[in-house]
Amino acid sequence: MIVVTRLNGTRFAVNPDLIERVHASPDTYLVMVDGTTYVVSESMDTVIDLIARYRARVVATARSLSDEVAPRLSLVPDPHPRDVQGAGLVPELTTAAVPTVLHPAP
Template sequence: MIVVTRLNDSQFAINPDLIERIHASPDTTLVMVDGAKFIVTEGLDEVIEKIARFRAHVISLAYLTSDEDYSSGARPLEIVSGPHAIEDPTGPGTVQPQRPRRL
């Protein structure tokens, strides 16, 4: 989530993955995938920078998290090769490509 500011100076968090487009004429308007619009005080460049920092943070968490953090049974984040790869249940850490569904 990124934190942005409304014109009345109240702040709110928004999921940047749900932003469809951003307009900056004259106020910065976030247009969401569901059609909702939010006018914010941050400029276009600042919103884009916040989104980039958010995504970089998520990726860094995937790389920096140690396996010890998952001793409670939670699965660690991992980068999977190939566009349709899933973890192979026959062995830990092995990757097996998925087959496309037949309709």
């Protein structure tokens, strides 16, 4: 979310992913994807900078989370094997389609 200021001085946060376009004529207008329009006191350049900083923060956060050690997953046999013989299916062709349950490795 980015924080912007209405012309009356109140501040509010808006999801920059929902901003369709920004107008400056002379006031700055945020036009949302649903058609809602907000008039803000920040300049268009400032709004664009806020959006760029927000997106950089999202990328940096995602990168830092991926640096953490993710739990390892291992294949575990299906506890309820499907009866592919009784269904009249060719086992060689259907065993790949049987879902495999993943559990964290010990």
